[in-house]
Amino acid sequence: xxxxxxxxxxIGLAALTGCKSINLAMPTTSAKDATAMSAPLVxxxxxxxxxxxxxxxxxxxxxxxxxxLMAIRASKLDAYRNLTEQVYGQQLDASSTVADMVxxxxxxxxxxxxxxxxxxLVSIAPVGEDTYETTLSLDRDVVQDLRILYMGxxxxxxx
Numbered sequence: 210x211x212x213x214x215x216x217x218x219x220i221g222l223a224a225l226t227g228c229k230s231i232n233l234a235m236p237t238t239s240a241k242d243a244t245a246m247s248a249p250l251v252x253x254x255x256x257x258x259x260x261x262x263x264x265x266x267x268x269x270x271x272x273x274x275x276x277x278l279m280a281i282r283a284s285k286l287d288a289y290r291n292l293t294e295q296v297y298g299q300q301l302d303a304s305s306t307v308a309d310m311v312x313x314x315x316x317x318x319x320x321x322x323x324x325x326x327x328x329x330l331v332s333i334a335p336v337g338e339d340t341y342e343t344t345l346s347l348d349r350d351v352v353q354d355l356r357i358l359y360m361g362x363x364x365x366x367x368x
Contacts, residue, residue: 261287284343297323
């Protein structure tokens with residue numbers, strides 16, 4: 210019995226010493242390589258942005274200062290509309306009429322519906338002499354929250 214136990218111990222040790230010669234360690238990377246690999250994850254900004262535009266001259270007011278303020282407001286609303294399109298998508302209705310293999314009428318209608326909260330105003334700036342540009346950003350976590358709320362509302366409506 211003692212001899213069998215000794216034999217098993219010798220065979221076990223021989224098997225384990227064979228593993229010692231195999232390098233099972235993971236290849237090491239320098240600190241510089243590790244930083245380079247993780248840098249894009251840290252620097253990557255998890256936001257979506259939208260830009261809106263409005264022309265000053267088409268605003269319905271005689272006072273140029275009021276036209277400018279109305280254009281700023283219109284560009285902000287356009288930016289919110291663009292942000293809403295990115296979060297919820299856009300509903301499109303299209304129809305085409307063809308007679309004698311020629312398109313006689315082609316109509317497109319677009320509709321955007323949704324609620325935006327938590328948007329951050331990035332900038333409002335004049336572009337050229339007669340246009341204003343507004344840029345908004347929205348954090349991706351807020352986007353997910355908005356989509357979840359929207360899907361809950363759709364389910365409650367029975368769509």
